[in-house]
Amino acid sequence: MNLNKLNNFKGINLLDIANEYGTPIYVYNLDKIKENYQRLFNSIPYENKKILFAMKSNFNADILKTLRYLNCGIDAVSIEEISFAMDLGFKSEDILFTGIGISNEDVKYCISRGIVPNVGSIDLLERISQNYPGISISIRINPDFGHGHHEHVITGGPHSKFGIYESYLEEVKRISAKYKVNIIGIHFHIGSGILDFEPYIKGIKKALDISRIFKTIEFVDIGGGIGIPYRENDKNFDLEKFGESISKLMNEFSEAEGRNVKLLLEPGRFLVAESGVLLTKVVETKYTPLYKFAIVNTGFNHLARPVMYGSYHEIINISKLDSEEFEEVVIAGNLCESGDIFTRNEEGIEPRKIQKVEYGDILGIFDTGAYGYSMASHYNLKKFPKEVVVKDGYHRLSEKPYLKYIL
DSSP states (O other), rough: OGGGGGGGGTTTOHHHHHHOOOEEEEEEEHHHHHHHHHHHHHHHHSSSSEEEEGGGGOOOHHHHHHHHTTTEEESSSHHHHHHHHHHTTGGGGGGOOSSSSOOOOHHHHHHTTTTTTOOHHHHHHHHHHHHHHOOEEEEEOOOOOOOOOEEEGGGTTTOOOSEEEGGGHHHHHHHHHTOOOOEEEEOOOOSSSOOOOOOOOHHHHHHHHHHOOTTOEEEEEEEOOOOOOOTTOOOOOOOHHHHHHHHHHHHHHHHTTTTTEEEEEEEEEHHGGGGEEEEEEEEEEOOOOOOOEEEEOOOOTTOOOOHHHHOOOOOGGGGGOOOOEEEEEEEEHHHOOTEEEEEEEESOOEEEEOOOOTTTTTEEEEEEEESSSGOOOOOOOOOOOOEEEEETTTTOOOGGGGGGGTT
């Protein structure tokens, strides 16, 4: 058990928050988000750069406002995300639209608001070019390789539905020339939960080679996917080497090409995952010949990552922080699904050694600020959890203005 996860919530009494607002509840430390943003930004010496937050990882309004204040932009994957971001004050020039399965109506909405579409297929390129000749767009390439913590989040290579393969670049040139379309951006995204910086270097080299073909390129977008150490023995992503390496490549390219190309990054998990904890109450315990089960008042309807990917999240008994009595226990959700287990891997149940669990204890499921609430559902007709944000030691309930975009 890694009690160091509590360091992301220094000065924050999680037990008091659970008692005041009830459970299940997501708690986000906005100061931690600001810290991670500045760490990433400052790690890259290359000056002409901008960070776009992968909004799909967490669309909490207070988190988005915090990032907007830091001059962060938005990586949007739906017109609903675009609408919400713009209503919160993000400018069109600070949003890049990289969706999948894009309709003509989506394109019209995007272009009418001055948002640059990031085009990931020849079909979409042809439709946009025919309907909007002379437009400026970005293209998403598939660099023929991918990387990530699970096969479901690898977004490059021949098995991926994302991006235009390099072998189709001649078709991109033909269509763009025919309709006088300006290719102003080259984008790639290879996957999620990446802890090695080398795959980014491989990808950016390919993106820069392609950028030499299109002399109208204004930016190169290396996507997101920077991971965090969920397990105690996971290594940290080497920000220093990452920043130095990509800066060297960008400086060499800009100097050789005689144009100051902007560098874009699209982190989600790295910025917000560690800022979040899902607090839940133990509402039932039971035994089988193999396990002790502690059933909590949340489930994969609130945190889907363990059941989807076998993902590991540190779980700490917040009610028993000073206890020296530990036990192996299976933490299970309250849904009518056998797979609704938080202490699991890809193969199945994986009991966890934590402080002895009893009815009424408050457990913290950590590193849930990314792809937690944003992937929630109403399965079993359960309510969504509440969300609380903390800044400078003060906490308050966070409102849910996003609901009008999906109902």
